[in-house]
Amino acid sequence: xxxxxxxxxxVREILGSNDSTLTLNDGARVSDAWAxxxxxxxxxxPLARSTRVARNGEIVSGEEPxxxxxxxxxxPPSGGG
Amino acid sequence: xxxxxxxPIDAHRVEASVLAPGYGGVxxxxxxxxxxxxDDRAVDGLAYEAHESMAVAEFEKIAAALRExxxxxxxxxxxxxxxxxxxxxxxxVAVAAPHRRVAFAACAEAIDELKxxxxxxxxxxxxxxxxxxxxxxx
Numbered sequence: 779x780x781x782x783x784x785x786x787x788x789v790r791e792i793l794g795s796n797d798s799t800l801t802l803n804d805g806a807r808v809s810d811a812w813a814x815x816x817x818x819x820x821x822x823x824p825l826a827r828s829t830r831v832a833r834n835g836e837i838v839s840g841e842e843p844x845x846x847x848x849x850x851x852x853x854p855p856s857g858g859g
Numbered sequence: 860x861x862x863x864x865x866x867p868i869d870a871h872r873v874e875a876s877v878l879a880p881g882y883g884g885v886x887x888x889x890x891x892x893x894x895x896x897x898d899d900r901a902v903d904g905l906a907y908e909a910h911e912s913m914a915v916a917e918f919e920k921i922a923a924a925l926r927e928x929x930x931x932x933x934x935x936x937x938x939x940x941x942x943x944x945x946x947x948x949x950x951x952v953a954v955a956a957p958h959r960r961v962a963f964a965a966c967a968e969a970i971d972e973l974k975x976x977x978x979x980x981x982x983x984x985x986x987x988x989x990x991x992x993x994x995x996x997x
Contacts, residue, residue, distance in 0.1 A: 787980035788992045855994040858979025
């Protein structure tokens, strides 16, 4: 399956892209997507704990199963206001 | 009015959007870009970026939670994105309630909640040429 990955702020800079695609095995979960992202940009590994992941606009856990065409957003800790 | 915008915010327009007969207390919070960072570095300016659709959804969620808690309220939240200079308005929160106490409390809570969880990020630019992503305390 293919999922779209939107990255923001520090995560975007380390990944080098705000909008990319990942190809994952069927049955993949959010944690598998994160692992694939870290493989692409190993410097992201220390940010695993603080980065929230949204699937199609909703914050989810690493256990969340993915479907082809999903949009994942990698959200580091907020700095708004 | 719930929005994320790259253009300067007109605070009066945001405030006007919550005015209505029956709402006697209106509190508007304006957040400005400061000239010193929290760790006292001289700030040149900053850049905000946002997950726009999620940020607007979060603003709506904040307003819904406030209405749940305080009853009838009119709420508007607008946040800037892009490059801002010191002295520019970064965020406007306007709350109208039947009476002032609830308006003060709900407005304070709205900006606290926004800072906690809205998917918006800030990179400060310093006069010494460096820059840094700044995260809000959880």
